[in-house]
Amino acid sequence: MPRMKAGETREIQFRLNGREVTVRVAPRDLMHDVLRHRLGATGTHVGCEHGVCGACTVQVNGAPARSCLMLAGQADGQDIRTVEDLCDGADLSPIQAAFRDNFALQCGFCTAGILMSLDALFARDPDAGETAIRDTLSGHLCRCTGYAPIVRAALQARDSIKGGQTDA
Amino acid sequence: MKPAAFDYLAPADLKEALTALAEAGEDGRILAGGQSLVPMLNMRLARPGLLVDVSRLPELGRIEERRDVIRIGAGVRQVTVERRGDLADMLPLVAQAMPWVGHEQLRSRGTICGSLAHADPSAELPLCLKALGGSVTLQRGRKSRTLSADEFFIGMMFTAVAPGEMIVSVDFPKREAGAGYAFRELARRAGDFAIVGCAAIAHAGGAARLTVAGVADTPQALDLPSGSADWDERINDFAWSLGARDDLHATARYRRMLVRRLGRATLEEAMSCRA
Ligand SMILES: Cc1cc2nc3c(=O)[nH]c(=O)nc-3n(C[C@H](O)[C@H](O)[C@H](O)COP(=O)(O)OP(=O)(O)OC[C@H]3O[C@@H](n4cnc5c(N)ncnc54)[C@H](O)[C@@H]3O)c2cc1C
Ligand code: FES
Ligand code: FES
Numbered sequence: 023m024p025r026m027k028a029g030e031t032r033e034i035q036f037r038l039n040g041r042e043v044t045v046r047v048a049p050r051d052l053m054h055d056v057l058r059h060r061l062g063a064t065g066t067h068v069g070c071e072h073g074v075c076g077a078c079t080v081q082v083n084g085a086p087a088r089s090c091l092m093l094a095g096q097a098d099g100q101d102i103r104t105v106e107d108l109c110d111g112a113d114l115s116p117i118q119a120a121f122r123d124n125f126a127l128q129c130g131f132c133t134a135g136i137l138m139s140l141d142a143l144f145a146r147d148p149d150a151g152e153t154a155i156r157d158t159l160s161g162h163l164c165r166c167t168g169y170a171p172i173v174r175a176a177l178q179a180r181d182s183i184k185g186g187q188t189d190a
Numbered sequence: 191m192k193p194a195a196f197d198y199l200a201p202a203d204l205k206e207a208l209t210a211l212a213e214a215g216e217d218g219r220i221l222a223g224g225q226s227l228v229p230m231l232n233m234r235l236a237r238p239g240l241l242v243d244v245s246r247l248p249e250l251g252r253i254e255e256r257r258d259v260i261r262i263g264a265g266v267r268q269v270t271v272e273r274r275g276d277l278a279d280m281l282p283l284v285a286q287a288m289p290w291v292g293h294e295q296l297r298s299r300g301t302i303c304g305s306l307a308h309a310d311p312s313a314e315l316p317l318c319l320k321a322l323g324g325s326v327t328l329q330r331g332r333k334s335r336t337l338s339a340d341e342f343f344i345g346m347m348f349t350a351v352a353p354g355e356m357i358v359s360v361d362f363p364k365r366e367a368g369a370g371y372a373f374r375e376l377a378r379r380a381g382d383f384a385i386v387g388c389a390a391i392a393h394a395g396g397a398a399r400l401t402v403a404g405v406a407d408t409p410q411a412l413d414l415p416s417g418s419a420d421w422d423e424r425i426n427d428f429a430w431s432l433g434a435r436d437d438l439h440a441t442a443r444y445r446r447m448l449v450r451r452l453g454r455a456t457l458e459e460a461m462s463c464r465a
Contacts, residue, residue, distance in 0.1 A: 024199075025197055025198070025240075028196055029195065050196060073228070076293075082299070090228070092224060093224070139294070139295060161294055161296070
């Protein structure tokens with residue numbers, strides 16, 4: 023791709039939740055802003071904008087990553103997944119259902135990012151134990167729940183995914 | 191908090207990257223995983239005129255096994271090294287340190303060489319480079335040079351990389367026969383930068399090396415001869431020699447204490463796992 027001047031915009035294309043999308047971006051556009059403001063995918067939240075809080079976590083080619091530390095141009099040709107892709111119509115995914123059952127969210131600001139990290143973890147390791155779950159959660163800040171209900175929800179979600187149920 | 195405007199280049203190959211960097215000089219900057227650079231852009235602590243994105247260059251994405259070393263290209267992400275089982279065996283110290291490098295959500299994009307280039311005094315990978323006696327290969331235009339950890343790390347977040355120059359790869363020496371390796375660190379929370387990080391290598395013959403991050407501006411090593419009874423004294427002198435300072439996270443005294451206690455514990459662990 024030829025050099026993009028600071029003021030220039032260019033069309034990029036990537037997969038968002040299984041669908042090809044095309045969007046015009048400038049070099050300095052951050053991924054979360056393009057998702058939220060240009061593509062209307064407002065499920066991804068933005069807290070600190072420097073990688074610390076985890077609220078903006080999405081999946082890039084299946085791996086959890088901070089959308090606030092990604093230039094939108096870097097998404098060109100990649101496969102991006104956001105929280106909008108978890109549920110099937112009105113049916114919550116097993117992880118979402120487990121969060122509701124266990125009161126694992128209060129204000130919900132941190133939730134989208136945590137769900138995307140846990141979803142990636144269980145896809146990679148369906149048997150992930152509590153240590154691995156806590157390690158993944160260490161990349162997220164939650165100011166409401168005290169984390170214990172989140173860990174319980176994650177354990178329940180893991181078991182229900184393995185059991186093939188949609189609700190535990 | 192949004193970055194100031196900059197030009198952006200996703201070069202097709204290494205040559206294009208090097209040409210653009212050399213032309214831009216002081217104004218150009220490499221973008222690798224972005225896990226340290228993008229926060230600095232967002233906070234406007236960095237305002238480069240041009241970003242050269244090298245994270246997807248095929249020439250830089252390789253991990254090569256050579257006779258004595260593993261060579262890791264500048265595009266290789268941390269998670270790739272972390273998840274390769276065979277590397278854990280060949281690079282035991284790096285494998286032990288890797289889970290401590292920030293969080294999984296950062297290692298998915300952060301590169302090995304980007305961490306070296308960032309040269310945070312607490313960072314785990316610079317510590318491994320120094321402990322193992324590895325080297326970094328830099329290139330500017332068609333000229334390349336290879337530097338040891340001591341030549342490469344100059345100060346806090348300050349390296350020998352010159353304007354227009356970039357790291358193309360790092361060499362980490364492979365496991366030494368009969369040696370034991372251990373890594374430990376203390377941080378406030380999992381994934382935070384270390385207050386003190388320790389790497390220990392126990393050689394087959396009984397000698398050992400303790401390397402410490404988070405105390406001096408760059409990682410520092412202490413070589414301990416085999417069969418001497420005064421290790422504690424030597425480690426204490428070493429702890430004092432590092433010029434520890436008080437900061438928001440810990441006092442100088444606490445850091446010296448960690449060098450003594452955590453350092454000793456890491457050495458003992460390395461000795462106990464000698465193959
Ligand atoms: C919340 C948080 C916690 C973190 N915790 C830790 C931690 O505990 N330990 C730790 O070690 N790190 C930590 N990091 C930093 C992280 O490890 C970064 O991934 C790493 O420091 C930089 O790698 P990168 O590939 O993302 O580089 P980038 O962010 O892309 O670049 C970093 C710097 O290096 C330069 N650079 C990159 N590649 C090259 C190259 N090939 N040649 C020349 N210059 C280059 C860039 O120009 C820039 O100045 C943390 C980061 C965050 C946001
Ligand atoms: S907004 Fe991205 S980590 Fe906080
Ligand atoms: S539910 Fe409020 S921050 Fe986690």
